Amino acid sequence: MSNEKPIIILKTPTKEETLETVRSALSRRRIIIIAGNCWVDYQGRARSTLNPGERILIIKEDGSVLVHRPKGYEPVNWQPPGCIFHSDLREDIFLIKAVRRKPRETLQIFFDEIYFLAAMSLVDEGEFSLYASEEDMQEAIMIQPSLVEDGLHPITYEKKVEPGFIDVYGIDKNGRMVVIEIKRRTAGKEAVLQLSKYVDSLKNVVNREIRGILVAPKIAKGVQKLLLTLGLEFKRLDPKKCAEILKKRKARSLEDFY
Amino acid sequence: MSNEKPIIILKTPTKEETLETVRSALSRRRIIIIAGNCWVDYQGRARSTLNPGERILIIKEDGSVLVHRPKGYEPVNWQPPGCIFHSDLREDIFLIKAVRRKPRETLQIFFDEIYFLAAMSLVDEGEFSLYASEEDMQEAIMIQPSLVEDGLHPITYEKKVEPGFIDVYGIDKNGRMVVIEIKRRTAGKEAVLQLSKYVDSLKNVVNREIRGILVAPKIAKGVQKLLLTLGLEFKRLDPKKCAEILKKRKARSLEDFY
DNA sequence: GAGTGGATTTCGCAT
DNA sequence: ATGCGAAGTCCACTC
Structure with a gap:
């Protein structure tokens, strides 16, 4: 044959x-x-x-x-x-x-x-895996919040608020509410305005101080100023680092399993 | 050979x-x-x-x-x-x-x-032409403003304002300033918010009434409400119609030339 | 079925 | 080089 x-x-x-x-x-x-x-x-x-x-x-x-x-x-x-x-x-x-x-x-x-x-005719059942997506970053922050800052306690992710979705929402070590917007690459004006909108809409609801943190590998040049003007913060985080953390965790959980 | x-x-x-x-x-x-x-x-x-x-x-x-x-x-x-x-x-x-x-x-x-x-080795010098893009719509509105409304006088296009660029900016028949945001397909929440931002930022500068008009073939279902809430207007316009107008105009200008 | 947001977006244009 | 927004975007996911 x-x-x-x-x-x-x-x-x-x-x-x-x-x-x-x-x-x-x-x-x-x-x-x-x-x-x-x-x-x-x-x-x-x-x-x-x-x-x-x-x-x-x-x-x-x-x-x-x-x-x-x-x-x-x-x-x-x-x-x-x-x-x-x-x-x-x-x-x-x-x-x-x-x-x-x-x-x-x-x-x-x-x-x-x-x-x-x-x-x-081609046959292709091969699995495709992509690492270091924005979702990976979110997941990594949820399991290791110190990536953003010490004492952070994430409460929910993808929380629905008026203008859209908050990537991660939590409480900092001083009990203040924290809203986190995640970008897997250089964050631009768009991301800052989006975060600002989320923070504002939440302020309208809870009527108390809210910190907005933009998490990304980098922030675009002129945008830092806008960020500060709006009273927001920036935390540098490499998506690949997040992927590493998830990979290790996955390996560990397999170990635990066997 | x-x-x-x-x-x-x-x-x-x-x-x-x-x-x-x-x-x-x-x-x-x-x-x-x-x-x-x-x-x-x-x-x-x-x-x-x-x-x-x-x-x-x-x-x-x-x-x-x-x-x-x-x-x-x-x-x-x-x-x-x-x-x-x-x-x-x-x-x-x-x-x-x-x-x-x-x-x-x-x-x-x-x-x-x-x-x-x-x-x-492949040789390819063939010209590629695309019609009915957002750029075509902008161009058509500039040469035939009645597509949006009678008496509209476009002043500039791609005008820079704080949050970005305004697609078209002009004066209506009553002398009011008009800001136009163009979308070549169904306009969603995003487009409305963008237009709103432009209008607001211009208001801060000129301190007078400004009309914001969203021009698109269609507006998304829930978005009409948001549009009205923000005091904006919608004008239906088919990108293909714009392409037709440009085509005719081009043909006419060729006639004139010969 | 429509709406929404992301993408290893890519691409082009303006700064 | 960098930033910014469009695209015939496509695609996945939600409502």
């Missing part, structure tokens, strides 16, 4: 070969990769046109589409998962049309030259 | 072939596409691991990297343009390491099976 992957690879196929192969691959929900000279029309939430040039087209098994230029991280045109496809041949132009409902959008790609075409 | 594109396509190449081809392609700044079984480590602004599975790797000529799973619009791992690459072979594992400075980040991809490899 052969374990060879069923992969179709065509180098400079004719338009007819392309059409046949693409249709077959679409019906079997295979991934399709095409490199060639193409132009693209998009119509939906906005509208765009892309003049002819050499690009890579990827159609995935879930109905997502990517058109990549030779440069840049982002696709120049795309569709999120869920598209329905039509492919056709018109006067030696190979065209693929991807249609999405909700919102109604149409992406049309026209090829006049095809350099190669690949179609295959 | 042959016009055949210099494309290298290898089906199930050996690791040695892969290494040689990838190194050559990297040095010639060619685009590389690999499909195979791989795992990925990322370390930089955050950190991530991706367990083995079948994916597509794309390396572009500008040093951007994309690792795509068989599903989803977004790459599972990536690097923006500007990476420096190292490739190597270790105990029958083919590895590619992409390093970026500023911020310092490392992306490592390990292949134990390679289904196919393609390397090519």
